[in-house]
Amino acid sequence: MESLYTRPCKIPNSSFRKEKSELELELRLLEALEIYPPAKLRGIHRHFVLYGLTEYLRRSFNQPFSGDDVLKLLDRFYNLEMVKPDDEDTEILNQEEDFRLPQSYFVTEDS
Amino acid sequence: MVSSSKDESGSDGENSSGNAPESNSECLFAGGEKVLAYHGPRIYEAKVQKVDFRKNEWKYHVHYLGWNKNWDEWVGMDRLMKHTEENVLKQQALDKKAGVDKNPKSGRSSQVKPKSSSDGKLDKEETKNNVAKGKKRKADSGIEKNNSAAEKLLKIQIPSTLKKQLVDDWEFITQQNKLVKLPRSPNVEDIFTKYLDYRSKKDGMKTDAVGEILKGLRCYFNKALPVVLLYQKERDQYHEAVSDNITPSNIYGAEHLLRLFVKLPELLAFVKIDAETLIRMQQKLHEFLKFLQKNESTFFLATYDGPKITEGSGKGKDN
Numbered sequence: 001m002e003s004l005y006t007r008p009c010k011i012p013n014s015s016f017r018k019e020k021s022e023l024e025l026e027l028r029l030l031e032a033l034e035i036y037p038p039a040k041l042r043g044i045h046r047h048f049v050l051y052g053l054t055e056y057l058r059r060s061f062n063q064p065f066s067g068d069d070v071l072k073l074l075d076r077f078y079n080l081e082m083v084k085p086d087d088e089d090t091e092i093l094n095q096e097e098d099f100r101l102p103q104s105y106f107v108t109e110d111s
Numbered sequence: 112m113v114s115s116s117k118d119e120s121g122s123d124g125e126n127s128s129g130n131a132p133e134s135n136s137e138c139l140f141a142g143g144e145k146v147l148a149y150h151g152p153r154i155y156e157a158k159v160q161k162v163d164f165r166k167n168e169w170k171y172h173v174h175y176l177g178w179n180k181n182w183d184e185w186v187g188m189d190r191l192m193k194h195t196e197e198n199v200l201k202q203q204a205l206d207k208k209a210g211v212d213k214n215p216k217s218g219r220s221s222q223v224k225p226k227s228s229s230d231g232k233l234d235k236e237e238t239k240n241n242v243a244k245g246k247k248r249k250a251d252s253g254i255e256k257n258n259s260a261a262e263k264l265l266k267i268q269i270p271s272t273l274k275k276q277l278v279d280d281w282e283f284i285t286q287q288n289k290l291v292k293l294p295r296s297p298n299v300e301d302i303f304t305k306y307l308d309y310r311s312k313k314d315g316m317k318t319d320a321v322g323e324i325l326k327g328l329r330c331y332f333n334k335a336l337p338v339v340l341l342y343q344k345e346r347d348q349y350h351e352a353v354s355d356n357i358t359p360s361n362i363y364g365a366e367h368l369l370r371l372f373v374k375l376p377e378l379l380a381f382v383k384i385d386a387e388t389l390i391r392m393q394q395k396l397h398e399f400l401k402f403l404q405k406n407e408s409t410f411f412l413a414t415y416d417g418p419k420i421t422e423g424s425g426k427g428k429d430n
Binding site: 035036040044045046047048049050051052054055056059064066067088089092093094095096097098099101102103105106 | 178179181182274277278280281317319320322323324326327330331334335337338339340341342343370373374378379381382383384385387388391392
Protein backbone atom coordinates (compact mmCIF):
# COMPACT_ATOMS: atom_id res chain seq x y z
CA MET A 1 0.00 0.00 0.00
CA GLU A 2 2.83 2.32 -0.83
CA SER A 3 2.14 5.68 -2.25
CA LEU A 4 4.49 7.40 -4.56
CA TYR A 5 4.87 11.06 -4.19
CA THR A 6 5.37 12.18 -7.72
CA ARG A 7 5.80 15.72 -8.68
CA PRO A 8 3.92 16.58 -11.83
CA CYS A 9 6.21 16.64 -14.82
CA LYS A 10 5.15 19.94 -16.12
CA ILE A 11 6.43 22.92 -14.26
CA PRO A 12 4.34 26.09 -14.08
CA ASN A 13 5.45 28.71 -16.50
CA SER A 14 7.82 30.96 -14.66
CA SER A 15 9.54 29.08 -11.93
CA PHE A 16 10.14 25.90 -10.01
CA ARG A 17 8.25 27.30 -7.12
CA LYS A 18 4.63 26.58 -7.04
CA GLU A 19 2.13 29.26 -6.39
CA LYS A 20 1.65 29.72 -2.71
CA SER A 21 -1.98 28.92 -3.06
CA GLU A 22 -1.17 25.70 -4.82
CA LEU A 23 1.09 24.71 -1.99
CA GLU A 24 -1.57 25.65 0.51
CA LEU A 25 -4.00 23.46 -1.33
CA GLU A 26 -1.68 20.51 -1.38
CA LEU A 27 -0.79 20.97 2.25
CA ARG A 28 -4.39 21.05 3.28
CA LEU A 29 -5.05 17.97 1.27
CA LEU A 30 -2.23 16.10 2.91
CA GLU A 31 -3.52 17.26 6.26
CA ALA A 32 -6.96 15.99 5.39
CA LEU A 33 -5.51 12.66 4.37
CA GLU A 34 -4.57 12.05 7.96
CA ILE A 35 -8.23 11.79 8.74
CA TYR A 36 -9.20 10.32 5.39
CA PRO A 37 -6.45 8.00 4.20
CA PRO A 38 -6.33 7.00 0.54
CA ALA A 39 -6.94 3.38 1.44
CA LYS A 40 -10.38 4.33 2.62
CA LEU A 41 -11.10 5.79 -0.79
CA ARG A 42 -11.05 2.30 -2.20
CA GLY A 43 -13.54 0.52 -0.04
CA ILE A 44 -17.22 0.50 0.63
CA HIS A 45 -17.12 3.80 2.47
CA ARG A 46 -15.34 5.63 -0.30
CA HIS A 47 -18.09 8.07 -1.16
CA PHE A 48 -18.43 9.18 2.42
CA VAL A 49 -14.68 9.46 2.74
CA LEU A 50 -14.55 11.57 -0.40
CA TYR A 51 -17.36 13.67 0.99
CA GLY A 52 -15.36 14.21 4.17
CA LEU A 53 -12.27 15.21 2.21
CA THR A 54 -14.26 17.59 0.07
CA GLU A 55 -15.90 19.17 3.07
CA TYR A 56 -12.56 19.61 4.76
CA LEU A 57 -11.11 21.51 1.85
CA ARG A 58 -14.26 23.49 1.33
CA ARG A 59 -14.14 24.64 4.91
CA SER A 60 -10.41 25.36 4.87
CA PHE A 61 -10.63 27.65 1.88
CA ASN A 62 -14.22 28.71 2.10
CA GLN A 63 -14.50 27.76 -1.55
CA PRO A 64 -16.64 25.26 -3.32
CA PHE A 65 -15.01 21.96 -4.14
CA SER A 66 -16.43 19.00 -5.91
CA GLY A 67 -15.57 15.38 -5.41
CA ASP A 68 -13.91 15.40 -8.81
CA ASP A 69 -11.79 18.41 -7.90
CA VAL A 70 -10.52 16.54 -4.92
CA LEU A 71 -9.80 13.38 -6.85
CA LYS A 72 -7.83 15.36 -9.39
CA LEU A 73 -5.84 16.96 -6.64
CA LEU A 74 -5.23 13.62 -5.05
CA ASP A 75 -3.99 12.32 -8.33
CA ARG A 76 -0.88 14.45 -7.93
CA PHE A 77 0.17 12.35 -5.00
CA TYR A 78 -1.36 8.96 -5.38
CA ASN A 79 -2.21 6.57 -8.06
CA LEU A 80 -5.44 5.55 -6.42
CA GLU A 81 -5.82 2.48 -8.50
CA MET A 82 -2.68 1.11 -6.96
CA VAL A 83 -3.82 1.72 -3.45
CA LYS A 84 -5.03 -1.32 -1.62
CA PRO A 85 -8.35 -1.04 0.19
CA ASP A 86 -8.36 -1.05 3.95
CA ASP A 87 -8.67 -4.55 5.38
CA GLU A 88 -11.36 -3.51 7.73
CA ASP A 89 -13.48 -2.34 4.83
CA THR A 90 -13.42 -5.72 3.22
CA GLU A 91 -14.42 -7.44 6.44
CA ILE A 92 -17.48 -5.40 7.06
CA LEU A 93 -20.81 -6.84 5.94
CA ASN A 94 -19.47 -10.36 5.64
CA GLN A 95 -21.68 -12.00 8.16
CA GLU A 96 -25.23 -12.62 7.12
CA GLU A 97 -27.72 -11.66 9.75
CA ASP A 98 -31.48 -11.26 9.74
CA PHE A 99 -32.70 -7.72 9.91
CA ARG A 100 -33.99 -6.77 13.30
CA LEU A 101 -35.99 -3.67 14.07
CA PRO A 102 -34.70 -2.22 17.34
CA GLN A 103 -36.86 -1.99 20.40
CA SER A 104 -37.23 1.78 20.24
CA TYR A 105 -39.26 1.68 17.07
CA PHE A 106 -42.04 -0.22 18.77
CA VAL A 107 -42.58 2.36 21.44
CA THR A 108 -45.88 3.93 20.67
CA GLU A 109 -45.35 7.08 22.66
CA ASP A 110 -44.10 9.85 20.49
CA SER A 111 -40.34 9.91 20.60
CA MET B 112 -24.50 -22.24 45.15
CA VAL B 113 -25.62 -24.26 42.26
CA SER B 114 -24.87 -27.87 42.74
CA SER B 115 -23.56 -29.44 39.64
CA SER B 116 -25.11 -32.80 40.23
CA LYS B 117 -27.72 -33.55 37.68
CA ASP B 118 -30.31 -36.08 38.45
CA GLU B 119 -30.15 -39.65 37.40
CA SER B 120 -31.09 -39.57 33.76
CA GLY B 121 -28.73 -36.75 32.93
CA SER B 122 -25.21 -37.58 32.09
CA ASP B 123 -24.97 -40.98 30.61
CA GLY B 124 -27.73 -40.40 28.18
CA GLU B 125 -29.32 -43.77 28.19
CA ASN B 126 -32.87 -42.73 28.52
CA SER B 127 -35.83 -44.99 28.71
CA SER B 128 -37.56 -43.09 25.92
CA GLY B 129 -34.56 -43.69 23.74
CA ASN B 130 -34.74 -40.41 21.91
CA ALA B 131 -32.37 -38.29 23.97
CA PRO B 132 -28.97 -39.88 23.82
CA GLU B 133 -26.89 -36.92 24.95
CA SER B 134 -26.62 -35.12 28.28
CA ASN B 135 -29.11 -32.55 27.03
CA SER B 136 -31.80 -35.02 27.83
CA GLU B 137 -32.57 -33.38 31.08
CA CYS B 138 -34.93 -30.46 31.35
CA LEU B 139 -33.16 -27.98 33.55
CA PHE B 140 -35.68 -25.18 33.83
CA ALA B 141 -39.37 -25.22 34.39
CA GLY B 142 -42.20 -23.19 32.97
CA GLY B 143 -42.77 -20.16 35.14
CA GLU B 144 -39.28 -20.29 36.57
CA LYS B 145 -37.37 -17.06 36.93
CA VAL B 146 -33.93 -17.36 35.42
CA LEU B 147 -30.96 -15.37 34.25
CA ALA B 148 -30.38 -15.31 30.52
CA TYR B 149 -27.52 -14.25 28.34
CA HIS B 150 -28.42 -11.82 25.63
CA GLY B 151 -25.60 -10.31 23.67
CA PRO B 152 -22.85 -9.20 26.02
CA ARG B 153 -25.05 -9.06 29.08
CA ILE B 154 -27.27 -11.05 31.37
CA TYR B 155 -30.93 -10.29 32.01
CA GLU B 156 -33.65 -11.52 34.29
CA ALA B 157 -36.11 -13.64 32.41
CA LYS B 158 -38.95 -16.02 32.92
CA VAL B 159 -39.42 -19.35 31.23
CA GLN B 160 -42.79 -19.40 29.52
CA LYS B 161 -42.73 -22.71 27.85
CA VAL B 162 -40.49 -25.63 27.30
CA ASP B 163 -40.02 -27.85 24.31
CA PHE B 164 -37.81 -30.70 23.25
CA ARG B 165 -36.58 -30.16 19.70
CA LYS B 166 -33.77 -31.67 17.71
CA ASN B 167 -32.50 -33.62 20.64
CA GLU B 168 -32.30 -30.77 23.04
CA TRP B 169 -34.45 -28.87 25.45
CA LYS B 170 -35.42 -25.37 24.41
CA TYR B 171 -36.91 -22.73 26.64
CA HIS B 172 -39.11 -19.90 25.54
CA VAL B 173 -38.18 -16.91 27.67
CA HIS B 174 -39.64 -13.54 28.35
CA TYR B 175 -37.19 -10.88 29.50
CA LEU B 176 -38.61 -9.20 32.55
CA GLY B 177 -39.34 -5.57 31.99
CA TRP B 178 -38.96 -5.87 28.23
CA ASN B 179 -41.51 -5.82 25.48
CA LYS B 180 -42.64 -9.27 24.46
CA ASN B 181 -41.18 -8.70 21.02
CA TRP B 182 -37.92 -9.79 22.59
CA ASP B 183 -39.29 -13.15 23.70
CA GLU B 184 -37.37 -15.99 22.16
CA TRP B 185 -36.44 -19.64 22.25
CA VAL B 186 -33.06 -20.31 23.79
CA GLY B 187 -31.01 -23.34 24.67
CA MET B 188 -29.57 -24.18 28.07
CA ASP B 189 -26.29 -22.59 27.07
CA ARG B 190 -27.94 -19.19 27.38
CA LEU B 191 -29.65 -19.78 30.72
CA MET B 192 -28.63 -19.91 34.34
CA LYS B 193 -30.41 -20.46 37.59
CA HIS B 194 -31.30 -17.30 39.43
CA THR B 195 -28.78 -17.62 42.21
CA GLU B 196 -26.59 -15.17 44.06
CA GLU B 197 -23.54 -16.44 42.26
CA ASN B 198 -25.09 -15.86 38.87
CA VAL B 199 -26.42 -12.47 39.85
CA LEU B 200 -22.84 -11.54 40.56
CA LYS B 201 -21.97 -12.59 37.06
CA GLN B 202 -24.72 -10.35 35.79
CA GLN B 203 -23.38 -7.42 37.73
CA ALA B 204 -19.89 -8.06 36.48
CA LEU B 205 -21.08 -7.84 32.90
CA ASP B 206 -23.09 -4.74 33.68
CA LYS B 207 -19.97 -3.14 34.99
CA LYS B 208 -18.07 -4.14 31.92
CA ALA B 209 -20.69 -2.52 29.78
CA GLY B 210 -20.34 0.64 31.79
CA VAL B 211 -23.83 0.51 33.17
CA ASP B 212 -25.08 2.01 36.40
CA LYS B 213 -27.22 -0.55 38.10
CA ASN B 214 -30.37 1.55 38.53
CA PRO B 215 -33.29 -0.23 40.04
CA LYS B 216 -35.43 0.00 36.98
CA SER B 217 -39.08 -0.65 37.39
CA GLY B 218 -39.78 -2.12 34.04
CA ARG B 219 -38.74 -0.36 30.91
CA SER B 220 -38.71 3.39 30.69
CA SER B 221 -41.26 4.39 28.15
CA GLN B 222 -38.92 6.63 26.26
CA VAL B 223 -36.08 4.59 24.98
CA LYS B 224 -33.51 6.73 23.29
CA PRO B 225 -31.57 5.27 20.43
CA LYS B 226 -28.08 4.30 21.36
CA SER B 227 -26.18 7.20 19.97
CA SER B 228 -24.82 10.54 20.98
CA SER B 229 -27.27 13.36 20.65
CA ASP B 230 -26.82 16.28 18.29
CA GLY B 231 -23.67 14.93 16.80
CA LYS B 232 -21.76 15.52 20.00
CA LEU B 233 -19.44 12.75 20.92
CA ASP B 234 -20.61 12.34 24.46
CA LYS B 235 -19.64 9.02 25.93
CA GLU B 236 -21.41 9.60 29.20
CA GLU B 237 -24.68 10.16 27.51
CA THR B 238 -24.35 7.04 25.48
CA LYS B 239 -23.65 5.01 28.57
CA ASN B 240 -26.72 6.43 30.25
CA ASN B 241 -28.79 5.43 27.30
CA VAL B 242 -27.53 1.94 27.71
CA ALA B 243 -28.44 2.03 31.38
CA LYS B 244 -31.93 3.20 30.56
CA GLY B 245 -32.36 -0.11 28.99
CA LYS B 246 -31.65 -0.03 25.32
CA LYS B 247 -30.99 -3.66 24.89
CA ARG B 248 -28.67 -4.18 22.03
CA LYS B 249 -28.07 -7.54 20.58
CA ALA B 250 -24.43 -7.88 19.70
CA ASP B 251 -24.76 -7.72 15.94
CA SER B 252 -21.95 -9.78 14.69
CA GLY B 253 -20.14 -8.51 11.68
CA ILE B 254 -21.20 -4.94 12.09
CA GLU B 255 -20.69 -3.72 15.61
CA LYS B 256 -17.20 -4.85 16.23
CA ASN B 257 -16.09 -2.83 19.17
CA ASN B 258 -17.58 -0.56 21.78
CA SER B 259 -15.61 2.54 21.00
CA ALA B 260 -16.82 2.57 17.44
CA ALA B 261 -20.38 2.06 18.59
CA GLU B 262 -20.23 4.81 21.13
CA LYS B 263 -19.61 7.45 18.52
CA LEU B 264 -22.60 6.50 16.44
CA LEU B 265 -24.05 9.11 14.21
CA LYS B 266 -27.57 9.79 15.26
CA ILE B 267 -30.08 9.56 12.48
CA GLN B 268 -33.45 10.90 13.32
CA ILE B 269 -36.10 9.00 11.47
CA PRO B 270 -39.41 10.87 11.16
CA SER B 271 -42.17 9.22 13.13
CA THR B 272 -44.34 8.33 10.16
CA LEU B 273 -41.38 6.52 8.66
CA LYS B 274 -40.81 4.73 11.93
CA LYS B 275 -44.37 3.58 11.67
CA GLN B 276 -43.62 2.35 8.16
CA LEU B 277 -40.87 0.22 9.61
CA VAL B 278 -43.15 -1.23 12.23
CA ASP B 279 -45.82 -1.98 9.62
CA ASP B 280 -43.12 -3.50 7.47
CA TRP B 281 -42.08 -5.72 10.36
CA GLU B 282 -45.70 -6.62 10.99
CA PHE B 283 -46.44 -7.55 7.38
CA ILE B 284 -43.40 -9.69 6.98
CA THR B 285 -42.79 -11.34 10.29
CA GLN B 286 -46.31 -11.52 11.67
CA GLN B 287 -48.47 -11.83 8.58
CA ASN B 288 -46.09 -13.76 6.38
CA LYS B 289 -46.42 -11.30 3.54
CA LEU B 290 -43.79 -10.07 1.16
CA VAL B 291 -43.02 -6.94 -0.77
CA LYS B 292 -43.90 -7.47 -4.38
CA LEU B 293 -40.77 -7.28 -6.53
CA PRO B 294 -39.54 -5.59 -8.60
CA ARG B 295 -40.51 -2.32 -7.04
CA SER B 296 -41.49 0.79 -8.87
CA PRO B 297 -40.19 3.24 -8.00
CA ASN B 298 -37.04 1.40 -7.02
CA VAL B 299 -34.12 2.76 -5.04
CA GLU B 300 -32.44 4.13 -8.15
CA ASP B 301 -35.60 5.95 -9.17
CA ILE B 302 -35.90 7.45 -5.72
CA PHE B 303 -32.32 8.70 -5.80
CA THR B 304 -32.82 10.23 -9.22
CA LYS B 305 -35.98 11.96 -8.11
CA TYR B 306 -34.22 13.28 -5.08
CA LEU B 307 -31.36 14.74 -7.09
CA ASP B 308 -33.88 16.40 -9.38
CA TYR B 309 -35.72 17.79 -6.44
CA ARG B 310 -32.54 19.11 -4.86
CA SER B 311 -31.18 20.70 -8.00
CA LYS B 312 -34.40 22.58 -8.43
CA LYS B 313 -34.21 23.71 -4.86
CA ASP B 314 -30.49 24.45 -4.53
CA GLY B 315 -29.47 25.31 -8.02
CA MET B 316 -26.17 23.83 -9.01
CA LYS B 317 -24.96 22.72 -5.65
CA THR B 318 -25.90 19.10 -5.80
CA ASP B 319 -22.42 17.72 -5.79
CA ALA B 320 -22.33 16.93 -2.10
CA VAL B 321 -25.77 15.37 -2.15
CA GLY B 322 -24.75 13.34 -5.17
CA GLU B 323 -21.76 11.94 -3.34
CA ILE B 324 -23.83 10.96 -0.35
CA LEU B 325 -26.39 9.24 -2.52
CA LYS B 326 -23.60 7.30 -4.19
CA GLY B 327 -22.46 6.28 -0.76
CA LEU B 328 -25.93 5.14 0.19
CA ARG B 329 -26.25 3.18 -3.01
CA CYS B 330 -22.94 1.49 -2.35
CA TYR B 331 -24.00 0.49 1.12
CA PHE B 332 -27.44 -0.57 0.00
CA ASN B 333 -26.23 -2.94 -2.66
CA LYS B 334 -23.73 -4.57 -0.40
CA ALA B 335 -25.88 -4.58 2.70
CA LEU B 336 -29.20 -5.73 1.34
CA PRO B 337 -28.61 -9.48 1.19
CA VAL B 338 -26.44 -9.46 4.28
CA VAL B 339 -28.27 -7.47 6.94
CA LEU B 340 -31.35 -5.86 5.45
CA LEU B 341 -33.58 -8.85 4.95
CA TYR B 342 -35.90 -10.63 7.29
CA GLN B 343 -35.44 -14.37 7.29
CA LYS B 344 -38.67 -14.87 5.40
CA GLU B 345 -37.51 -12.73 2.51
CA ARG B 346 -34.42 -14.69 1.66
CA ASP B 347 -35.98 -17.05 -0.82
CA GLN B 348 -37.58 -14.19 -2.61
CA TYR B 349 -34.23 -12.44 -2.76
CA HIS B 350 -32.54 -15.39 -4.40
CA GLU B 351 -35.24 -15.55 -7.00
CA ALA B 352 -35.29 -11.85 -7.73
CA VAL B 353 -31.63 -10.96 -7.69
CA SER B 354 -29.12 -12.85 -9.76
CA ASP B 355 -25.64 -12.09 -10.95
CA ASN B 356 -26.09 -9.05 -13.09
CA ILE B 357 -28.82 -7.42 -11.12
CA THR B 358 -28.21 -4.95 -8.35
CA PRO B 359 -30.60 -4.71 -5.42
CA SER B 360 -31.08 -1.02 -5.95
CA ASN B 361 -32.84 -1.78 -9.20
CA ILE B 362 -35.20 -4.28 -7.64
CA TYR B 363 -36.00 -3.12 -4.17
CA GLY B 364 -37.60 0.15 -3.14
CA ALA B 365 -38.32 2.47 -0.28
CA GLU B 366 -39.28 -0.26 2.18
CA HIS B 367 -35.82 -1.76 2.12
CA LEU B 368 -34.03 1.54 1.70
CA LEU B 369 -35.58 2.66 4.93
CA ARG B 370 -34.14 -0.37 6.68
CA LEU B 371 -30.72 0.79 5.56
CA PHE B 372 -31.22 3.92 7.61
CA VAL B 373 -31.74 1.80 10.68
CA LYS B 374 -28.36 0.22 10.08
CA LEU B 375 -26.61 3.31 8.82
CA PRO B 376 -25.15 4.52 12.11
CA GLU B 377 -23.45 1.18 12.61
CA LEU B 378 -22.03 1.15 9.11
CA LEU B 379 -20.71 4.67 9.39
CA ALA B 380 -19.13 3.85 12.72
CA PHE B 381 -16.37 2.18 10.77
CA VAL B 382 -15.36 5.32 8.96
CA LYS B 383 -13.57 8.09 10.72
CA ILE B 384 -15.28 11.34 9.90
CA ASP B 385 -14.52 14.70 11.45
CA ALA B 386 -17.15 16.20 13.70
CA GLU B 387 -18.18 19.09 11.51
CA THR B 388 -18.60 16.91 8.48
CA LEU B 389 -20.60 14.48 10.56
CA ILE B 390 -23.04 17.21 11.42
CA ARG B 391 -23.47 18.23 7.80
CA MET B 392 -23.95 14.63 6.81
CA GLN B 393 -26.55 14.23 9.46
CA GLN B 394 -28.41 17.22 8.02
CA LYS B 395 -28.23 15.90 4.50
CA LEU B 396 -29.41 12.46 5.51
CA HIS B 397 -32.23 13.97 7.46
CA GLU B 398 -33.27 16.04 4.46
CA PHE B 399 -33.38 12.91 2.40
CA LEU B 400 -35.58 11.22 4.95
CA LYS B 401 -37.94 14.18 4.94
CA PHE B 402 -38.14 13.77 1.19
CA LEU B 403 -39.11 10.14 1.64
CA GLN B 404 -41.69 11.17 4.15
CA LYS B 405 -43.08 13.80 1.86
CA ASN B 406 -43.52 11.23 -0.86
CA GLU B 407 -44.58 8.44 1.39
CA SER B 408 -47.71 7.56 -0.48
CA THR B 409 -45.92 7.22 -3.81
CA PHE B 410 -42.77 5.53 -2.59
CA PHE B 411 -44.08 3.05 -0.07
CA LEU B 412 -46.48 0.17 -0.48
CA ALA B 413 -49.69 0.35 1.48
CA THR B 414 -50.06 -3.40 1.49
CA TYR B 415 -47.82 -6.33 0.84
CA ASP B 416 -48.51 -9.53 -1.05
CA GLY B 417 -50.50 -12.21 0.76
CA PRO B 418 -48.80 -15.11 2.44
CA LYS B 419 -46.86 -17.25 0.04
CA ILE B 420 -45.28 -19.22 2.83
CA THR B 421 -47.70 -21.23 4.84
CA GLU B 422 -46.40 -21.23 8.33
CA GLY B 423 -48.51 -22.50 11.16
CA SER B 424 -48.14 -19.83 13.75
CA GLY B 425 -47.87 -16.25 12.66
CA LYS B 426 -46.51 -15.64 16.10
CA GLY B 427 -43.12 -16.88 15.10
CA LYS B 428 -40.52 -14.36 16.10
CA ASP B 429 -38.37 -14.73 13.09
CA ASN B 430 -36.73 -11.37 13.30
